[in-house]
Amino acid sequence: MKNKSNFVSMITEMGFDINKPFDITGSGNENGLTLSLIIQGERENYLRSDLRLAAIKHLISSIDLKHDADGDYELFDKYMLSILDTIGSVIALNEPFEEKRNIEVVQKFIQYSMNSQVMLEAEKEGLIDQEEL
Numbered sequence: 001m002k003n004k005s006n007f008v009s010m011i012t013e014m015g016f017d018i019n020k021p022f023d024i025t026g027s028g029n030e031n032g033l034t035l036s037l038i039i040q041g042e043r044e045n046y047l048r049s050d051l052r053l054a055a056i057k058h059l060i061s062s063i064d065l066k067h068d069a070d071g072d073y074e075l076f077d078k079y080m081l082s083i084l085d086t087i088g089s090v091i092a093l094n095e096p097f098e099e100k101r102n103i104e105v106v107q108k109f110i111q112y113s114m115n116s117q118v119m120l121e122a123e124k125e126g127l128i129d130q131e132e133l
Contacts, residue, residue: 022038024038024039085103095109
C-alpha cells in the first residue's frame with residue numbers, strides 16, 4: 001500500500017489530478033526497467049494518434065546523451081539510427097517499399113515525401129518544420 005500512496009503523491013506533484021480520468025500504458029523491459037506513460041483526459045481520447053504522436057515527439061526531443069556517452073562519441077548517432085530503424089519498421093508495414101533494411105526504408109520514404117503533396121500539407125498543418133524562404 002505504501003507504494004500506491006507514493007505513486008499518487010508523485011503524480012499529484014507532477015500536476016495530475018487524481019480525481020480526473022487517466023490511463024497508464026507501459027511497454028518493454030529495457031534492462032529491467034519498464035517505460036510507463038500516464039495520459040490524463042477522457043478515455044475516448046486516450047488512443048488518438050495525435051496524442052501518441054505528441055508523446056513520441058516529446059520523448060525523442062528529451063534525449064540528452066551528454067552524461068551517458070561515457071567515452072562513446074558516436075552514441076548520439078547510434079541512438080538516432082536506432083530511432084530511425086524503428087520508424088523504418090513502421091513505415092515498411094504501411095508502405096510498399098522494396099528496401100530490405102529499415103533505415104533504407106526511411107531514406108526512400110523521405111526521398112518520396114520530399115516531392116509530394118503530403119509534405120506541403122504536413123508543413124501547413126504544423127506537423128513538420130516549415131521551409132524558410
